[in-house]
Every structure is written in C-alpha cells, then in structure tokens.
Amino acid sequence: MIVEIGHYALVLTFALTLIQSVVPVYGAIKEDERLMAIASPVSMAMFLLVLLSFIALTYAYLASDFSVQNVWENSHSAKPLIYKITGVWGNHEGSLLLWVLILVFFGALVGFFGANLPAPLRAATLGVQGWVTAGFVLFMLATSNPFNRIPNAPMEGNDLNPLLQDIGLAIHPPLLYIGYVGFSITFSFAVAALILGRIDAAWARWVRPWTLLAWCFLTLGISMGSYWAYYELGWGGWWFWDPVENASFMPWLAGTAMLHSAIVMEKRDALKVWTVLLAIFTFSLSLLGTFLVRSGVLTSVHAFAVDPARGVFILVLLCLFIGGSLSLYAWRAPLLKQGGLFAPMSREGALVFNNLFLTAATVAVLVGTLYPLALDAVTGEKISVGPPFFNLTFGPLMIPLLMAVPYGPILAWKRGDLLAATQRLYAAFGLAILFTLVTFWMWGMDRVLAPLGVGLAVWVMAGSIAEIVTRVKVAEIGFGRGFARLKGLPGSAWGTATAHFGIGVTVLGIVTSTAFQDEKVLTMAPGDTVDVSGYALTFDGLAPSRGANYVEDVGHFTVRKGGVVIAELEPSKRLYTARQFPTTEAGIHTLVLSQIYVSLGEPRDNGSIDVRAYYKPLITLIWIGTLFMALGAVFSMADRRLRVGAPKPAARRDRTDGAAPAPAE
Amino acid sequence: MLRSIFALLLCAAVGLGSALAVTPDEVLDDPVLEERARDLSRNLRCMVCQNESIDESNAPLAKDLRVLVRERLVAGDSNDQVIDFLVGRYGEYVLLKPRFAAHTLVLWAAAPVALLAGIGGLIMVVRRRRDRFNPVSAPPLDADEQARLDALLKTKD
Numbered sequence: 001m002i003v004e005i006g007h008y009a010l011v012l013t014f015a016l017t018l019i020q021s022v023v024p025v026y027g028a029i030k031e032d033e034r035l036m037a038i039a040s041p042v043s044m045a046m047f048l049l050v051l052l053s054f055i056a057l058t059y060a061y062l063a064s065d066f067s068v069q070n071v072w073e074n075s076h077s078a079k080p081l082i083y084k085i086t087g088v089w090g091n092h093e094g095s096l097l098l099w100v101l102i103l104v105f106f107g108a109l110v111g112f113f114g115a116n117l118p119a120p121l122r123a124a125t126l127g128v129q130g131w132v133t134a135g136f137v138l139f140m141l142a143t144s145n146p147f148n149r150i151p152n153a154p155m156e157g158n159d160l161n162p163l164l165q166d167i168g169l170a171i172h173p174p175l176l177y178i179g180y181v182g183f184s185i186t187f188s189f190a191v192a193a194l195i196l197g198r199i200d201a202a203w204a205r206w207v208r209p210w211t212l213l214a215w216c217f218l219t220l221g222i223s224m225g226s227y228w229a230y231y232e233l234g235w236g237g238w239w240f241w242d243p244v245e246n247a248s249f250m251p252w253l254a255g256t257a258m259l260h261s262a263i264v265m266e267k268r269d270a271l272k273v274w275t276v277l278l279a280i281f282t283f284s285l286s287l288l289g290t291f292l293v294r295s296g297v298l299t300s301v302h303a304f305a306v307d308p309a310r311g312v313f314i315l316v317l318l319c320l321f322i323g324g325s326l327s328l329y330a331w332r333a334p335l336l337k338q339g340g341l342f343a344p345m346s347r348e349g350a351l352v353f354n355n356l357f358l359t360a361a362t363v364a365v366l367v368g369t370l371y372p373l374a375l376d377a378v379t380g381e382k383i384s385v386g387p388p389f390f391n392l393t394f395g396p397l398m399i400p401l402l403m404a405v406p407y408g409p410i411l412a413w414k415r416g417d418l419l420a421a422t423q424r425l426y427a428a429f430g431l432a433i434l435f436t437l438v439t440f441w442m443w444g445m446d447r448v449l450a451p452l453g454v455g456l457a458v459w460v461m462a463g464s465i466a467e468i469v470t471r472v473k474v475a476e477i478g479f480g481r482g483f484a485r486l487k488g489l490p491g492s493a494w495g496t497a498t499a500h501f502g503i504g505v506t507v508l509g510i511v512t513s514t515a516f517q518d519e520k521v522l523t524m525a526p527g528d529t530v531d532v533s534g535y536a537l538t539f540d541g542l543a544p545s546r547g548a549n550y551v552e553d554v555g556h557f558t559v560r561k562g563g564v565v566i567a568e569l570e571p572s573k574r575l576y577t578a579r580q581f582p583t584t585e586a587g588i589h590t591l592v593l594s595q596i597y598v599s600l601g602e603p604r605d606n607g608s609i610d611v612r613a614y615y616k617p618l619i620t621l622i623w624i625g626t627l628f629m630a631l632g633a634v635f636s637m638a639d640r641r642l643r644v645g646a647p648k649p650a651a652r653r654d655r656t657d658g659a660a661p662a663p664a665e
Numbered sequence: 666m667l668r669s670i671f672a673l674l675l676c677a678a679v680g681l682g683s684a685l686a687v688t689p690d691e692v693l694d695d696p697v698l699e700e701r702a703r704d705l706s707r708n709l710r711c712m713v714c715q716n717e718s719i720d721e722s723n724a725p726l727a728k729d730l731r732v733l734v735r736e737r738l739v740a741g742d743s744n745d746q747v748i749d750f751l752v753g754r755y756g757e758y759v760l761l762k763p764r765f766a767a768h769t770l771v772l773w774a775a776a777p778v779a780l781l782a783g784i785g786g787l788i789m790v791v792r793r794r795r796d797r798f799n800p801v802s803a804p805p806l807d808a809d810e811q812a813r814l815d816a817l818l819k820t821k822d
Contacts, residue, residue, distance in 0.1 A: 341794065383758060386771065
C-alpha cells in the first residue's frame with residue numbers, strides 16, 4: 001500500500017509539473033500576478049510529493065519488500081541497515097528518483113527563499129525548472145519505475161552490488177547529484193532571463209550563491225568518488241579518466257568557469273551573454289553525464305541500440321533541453337546589452353583568461369569522452385582514449401591556468417598593472433623557486449618535471465595567501481591593525497583565497513604522490529619483511545574472517561620504523577556470498593599526510609601471498625585540497641552581499657563603516 | 666567510481682577476481698626492462714575490461730598481454746616495435762593513446778583548436794569594441810592648426 005502511495009505521488013508530481021511548465025511562464029510573459037503566484041506553492045508541493053515517493057521506496061527497502069522488483073533486484077534481508085537505506089539510490093531507478101528529488105528540492109528552495117527576486121524572473125525560473133522535472137518524471141514513469149511490483153514475490157533478494165556496500169560510495173551519489181542537479185537552477189535562471197529578455201548585474205548576484213552551492217557539492221562528490229576508487233579498487237589509483245568520471249568532471253570544469261564569469265558580470269556588468277551561455281553549457285554537461293551513465297551507451301554503442309527505450313528517451317530529453325536552450329539563446333541573446341569595458345590586463349581580463357583555458361579543457365575532456373563512441377557509431381572503427389591522451393591534452397592547458405591563478409585576485413578591475421601585481425607576488429614567487437630548488441636537490445635530475453610541479457603548487461598556495469596579506473596591507477599599517485582588517489574582509493575574498501589555496505594543495509598532492517611514490521610488488525611468506533621508503537613492512541599471516549554478508553581472508557601486516565611498531569594493517573580479500581562477488585579492501589595507514597597502502601593478490605602455497613605495497617608521499621593532500629575548495633565556496637556563500645535577504649549595501653555601510661568597529665553605545 | 670564497478674564486474678566475470686595487476690612472477694629481473702614494460706603496460710588497454718590498462722587489470726587477457734610485452738622486450742624489441750606488434754595483432758583498440766592519424770585528427774585537434782578559436786574570438790571582440798568606442802582617429806593637425814594650438818598653449822604660461 002505504501003509503495004502504491006509512493007507511485008501515486010510520483011504520478012501526481014508529473015501532473016503538477018505540467019501546470020508548472022505552462023502557467024507561471026505564461027504569467028511572467030503577460031505580467032499576470034495571479035498566474036505567476038502559483039509557481040512557489042506548486043514548487044513546494046512537488047517537493048513534498050517526490051519526498052513522499054522517496055520515503056515510500058525507502059520503506060520498501062527497509063521492510064525488504066521483495067514484491068517490489070527494484071528491491072528484489074538490489075537488496076537482501078541480511079544486508080546491514082545502513083546499506084538498505086543507501087541501496088535505495090544504488091541502482092538505476094532509485095538513483096533517478098534521488099536525481100528528481102534534488103531537482104524539485106532546488107525548485108522548492110527558490111520558491112521558498114526567492115521572495116526578493118522580481119516576480120517574473122522567479123515565476124519563469126520555476127517554470128523552466130518545471131520543464132526539466134516534467135521530462136525526468138516522465139522518463140521514470142515510462143521506462144524506469146522503481147515501484148513496479150512482481151507477482152509471486154520471491155523469498156530473498158539479489159543483494160546490492162558489493163562494491164556499493166561501502167560508506168564512501170553510499171554518500172558519493174547524493175553529493176554528486178546535489179552538485180550536478182544544482183546546476184539546473186542556474187540553467188533555469190539563464191533560460192528565464194532569455195525568455196524575459198532582460199539580464200543585469202543583479203541577476204548574477206542572485207545566481208552566484210546557487211552556483212556556489214552546486215559547485216561546492218560537486219567538488220565534494222567528485223573528491224569522495226576519487227577517494228573511494230583509491231581505497232576500494234586495490235591498485236592505488238585515484239583518477240582514471242574514465243567516461244563516468246569525466247561525466248561529473250565536465251560540469252565541474254564548466255561550472256568553475258561560470259563561477260568566475262559570474263563575478264565579472266556581477267561587479268562590472270560585462271560578459272553577460274557568455275555567462276548565460278556557460279550556465280546552459282554547464283547543465284547540458286550534467287544532462288550529458290546523466291545520459292552517458294544511465295543509457296548504457298558506455299558499455300557499448302551497440303548495447304545502447306539493442307535496448308533503446310531508456311537510452312533513446314534520455315537522448316531525446318537531452319536534445320530537447322540542449323537544442324531548445326541553445327536555440328533560445330541564439331534568438332534572444334542579441335537582446336542582452338553588453339556593458340563594462342575593460343583593458344586586457346585587468347581582473348576581468350584574468351577571469352576571461354580563466355574561462356578560456358577552462359573551456360578549452362572542458363572541450364578536451366568532452367571530445368576525449370565522446371569521440372570513441374562517435375567513431376564507433378559512424379565508422380565502426382574502435383579506438384581507445386585513456387589516461388595518456390588526457391594527460392597530453394588536458395595537462396598542458398592546466399599549466400598556464402595555474403600560473404595565472406595568483407594574478408587574478410590581485411589585478412585591479414578595468415585596468416590593471418601587471419608590474420605592480422608582480423611586485424606583490426615577489427614573496428610567493430621566491431617561495432616557489434625555493435621549493436623547486438630544494439626538490440631538485442633532494443631528488444636529483446632524474447625527475448625534471450616533478451620539482452617544477454612542486455614549485456607551481458607552492459606558487460598557487462603562496463599566491464593565494466599573498467592576496468589576503470596585500471588586501472589588509474599588513475606591511476603599511478602594522479600587524480595589529482592588519483589583523484583587525486582581516487576580520488573585515490568580505491567573505492568572497494576569503495572564499496577566493498581559500499579555494500585557490502586548495503587548488504595548490506591538490507596539485508602538490510598529485511605531483512608528489514605520482515612522482516615520488518615507492519611501489520613494491522612481491523610474494524610474501526609469513527614472517528617476510530619488505531622495505532617501502534624506509535618503512536619495514538612485515539607480513540604476519542593470513543586469517544579467515546566473516547562479516548554480515550561476506551567471508552574474507554584478512555592479511556595481518558606490521559609496519560615498523562627503526563624497529564618500533566607504528567601501525568598494523570589489515571588488507572583483505574572479501575567474497576560477498578549472495579552474488580559470489582570478490583572485492584579487495586586495501587590496508588591503509590596515514591602518516592601525517594602520506595600513506596602506506598597495502599593490497600592483497602592471489603594466495604600461493606604454504607601461506608604466502610602476492611602483495612602490492614606502496615608508500616604514497618603527501619597523497620592525502622589531493623583530497624584535503626578539495627576540502628579547501630569546498631570551504632572556499634562556503635565562505636563565498638556566507639558573504640553578506642550574496643546572502644539572500646541581506647540588507648542593502650547602503651544600510652550595511654552605516655553599521656560597519658570605518659576601520660575599527662564602532663564602540664557600543 | 667561507477668566505471669570501475671563495470672570494469673570489475675567485467676573482469677570478475679572473465680577472470681578469477683584476484684586483486685592484483687602485475688604479479689610477482691611476471692616481474693623481469695632486469696629493472697630497466699621491467700620499468701620499460703611497466704611504462705608500455707600503462708598505455709595498453711585490457712580489451713575485455715572497461716577503460717583499464719593492462720597494468721591495472723586482473724583479467725587473464727591482461728596478464729597474457731603483460732607477459733607478451735615482457736617477452737618481446739627480452740627478445741630485444743624497441744618500445745615502438747612492441748607497440749606495432751600489438752597493434753598488428755589486436756588493432757588500434759589496444760592503444761590507450763590513439764595514434765595521430767586522419768581518423769583521430771578531430772580528437773587530437775579539438776582542444777588546441779578550441780583554445781586558438783577562443784583567443785581569435787577574443788581578439789576580434791576587443792578590436793571591434795575599440796573601433797566602436799574610439800571611432801574618431803583624428804587626422805593630424807595641419808600647419809595652421811598647429812600654430813594656433815602652440816599660441817594657445819603659450820598664453821596659458
């Protein structure tokens with residue numbers, strides 16, 4: 001019964017999306033207050049209905065109701081509670097329901113907090129969001145219904161893919177989806193602006209917090225997925241340039257470009273047409289990602305053609321949304337007036353530079369992902385595009401971009417002075433050179449690129465600190481007053497500095513862990529010891545063990561440094577019994593920022609086993625850097641100037657004007 | 666991420682699901698040759714897996730290929746000869762870095778062309794704006810005008 005209520009709620013949502021798609025948009029064009037007024041309540045009603053659906057499906061999973069096909073295919077009564085919950089989105093139908101839930105959640109947020117938006121913009125935005133929702137709810141109801149029942153309910157389910165029975169992967173999809181579905185709101189804002197034919201700096205100010213929110217979650221989601229692959233897949237890699245990874249990385253690149261161009265639009269009223277185009281592209285890439293992952297086209301172009309219902313449906317949606325929005329753009333964008341002139345050497349110029357390289361990088365990833373599919377579909381010729389291709393095309397684009405990062409926030413608006421900016425970055429430049437030389441000295445000439453990479457990372461990190469230091473003018477006004485000014489800096493300045501710092505941190509982690517890792521592949525008998533970058537790793541033996549729904553062989557390892565035990569590692573090989581599916585769990589010990597990583601291979605005779613052991617210097621920085629990036633986004637969102645419903649700048653100045661806070665009366 | 670799941674599913678279905686790519690018995694005694702073998706392996710695809718190199722894959726085919734690569738190297742082949750041999754046997758699908766040729770022109774050229782087109786577009790926009798906002802590039806003063814200007818400037822002193 002509860003399952004049917006969930007199903008019914010989903011059908012009802014579809015009915016509401018049809019109303020939402022038409023009435024408020026028509027109202028916005030005709031400036032009819034009454035028609036526009038329905039948008040907000042309907043957006044909230046849709047959210048509640050989809051939430052009800054989602055709860056119903058979750059209930060079916062918790063109750064292990066195997067008469068529901070989706071539950072039977074993906075759950076098992078012996079599965080731990082947490083994975084019964086996360087199993088809801090660990091499959092095609094459930095993950096789409098989560099996708100739609102987040103979609104309507106963002107709509108409801110705009111409905112709820114959008115009181116300060118102009119009524120036509122809000123109504124049109126929610127209307128466009130309604131189009132997207134309608135498409136995806138219809139897709140679910142027609143081809144991917146999670147509420148389908150099966151007659152003669154089986155006694156036991158098929159269990160969730162064991163790789164998904166992991167906390168990292170359990171929270172990865174929601175983060176990722178909040179990210180890429182979050183970009184739907186910027187898309188809806190952009191299309192609404194095109195429909196209304198009006199766009200200004202205020203538009204950018206409304207859109208930027210949404211972009212930041214989506215970007216923040218997408219960053220965390222990608223990072224989480226990467227860490228999961230690192231500890232779960234057993235060979236210590238953390239990024240594979242796989243189409244599914246690229247699917248989430250492309251919206252991230254485009255979204256990053258959009259964040260930067262929206263700043264120019266907000267501050268200087270320039271780059272409007274471009275920002276709108278980026279908003280369309282970013283969400284289009286999210287849709288493309290959904291298509292790539294959900295249609296099965298990646299497994300094989302031919303598999304897609306054999307079972308076309310789902311794939312073709314998403315492809316049609318994709319063409320409608322991307323084609324429709326781009327046509328609208330071509331038609332209406334010339335109406336948008338350009339403003340805000342600037343010299344090439346200025347902060348605007350630096351942000352354009354950022355956009356240029358990020359866009360080219362997005363193209364590199366996009367073509368690398370789609371070209372093999374296209375070639376296969378057109379000529380039947382099969383080629384592979386893997387990491388070596390991306391390293392060659394994407395990598396070089398990142399170098400000038402990273403070199404320019406410290407300049408961006410330091411150059412002045414409109415007309416900047418490159419020489420003056422460089423002077424402010426002397427210290428950062430000196431540090432970068434110093435670290436490059438030290439790395440050269442430590443590692444010698446056999447790895448020429450690595451020290452330069454370290455230098456580049458230090459340059460980005462030090463450069464982002466330099467920005468804060470020069471903004472508070474510590475050198476001129478002394479440390480005490482400088483510190484007071486530090487607190488007065490706007491959140492967006494902190495956001496920029498923190499996120500840029502994070503980029504440097506991630507780059508440092510990538511360079512050091514790739515260039516200086518130590519890898520040992522060998523067969524170890526109990527009692528054997530191997531040296532990994534100065535750490536003595538001893539294999540103590542293998543012992544069988546049993547979990548809730550798996551059996552495993554656990555290897556016991558002891559790590560010693562100078563004879564002192566510093567860690568014990570227990571990598572294992574698991575066999576999930578329901579599906580007879582083997583997985584590996586790496587044994588990882590974190591030493592400050594570096595890690596020792598041990599993974600098991602095939603057992604041999606007399607208790608020995610194949611072992612792969614790594615020392616990965618500073619590898620955790622890769623993910624720590626992404627935390628800084630996400631934190632930067634949070635700081636920027638907390639900026640009063642961007643906060644929804646924050647007082648106008650004039651009112652704010654009355655209270656906080658002056659260098660020191662006014663004494664209380 | 667999810668790709669890796671497909672990969673593992675495939676490889677687990679095909680192979681025994683051991684979780685180690687390069688196994689100790691494959692490793693060559695000569696560290697220089699072994700290093701070359703590893704470099705080559707990273708650029709060669711395990712053709713029954715999804716987007717995995719033979720260096721990472723556990724599938725039996727990947728193991729066969731790794732052994733094959735090492736055999737060729739021990740026999741004295743250069744890296745290019747090994748690659749040619751594998752392409753001859755398995756087709757270009759085995760390369761993770763496609764060769765630069767007519768059918769991959771678009772693939773290799775896309776990003777550089779996008780960058781150049783972007784730069785070109787920007788230069789055009791900047792030029793057009795400069796023309797639009799500084800339309801008057803005034804003709805130089807003739808002798809008479811120059812004299813009047815000088816006179817005016819002198820009276821200022």
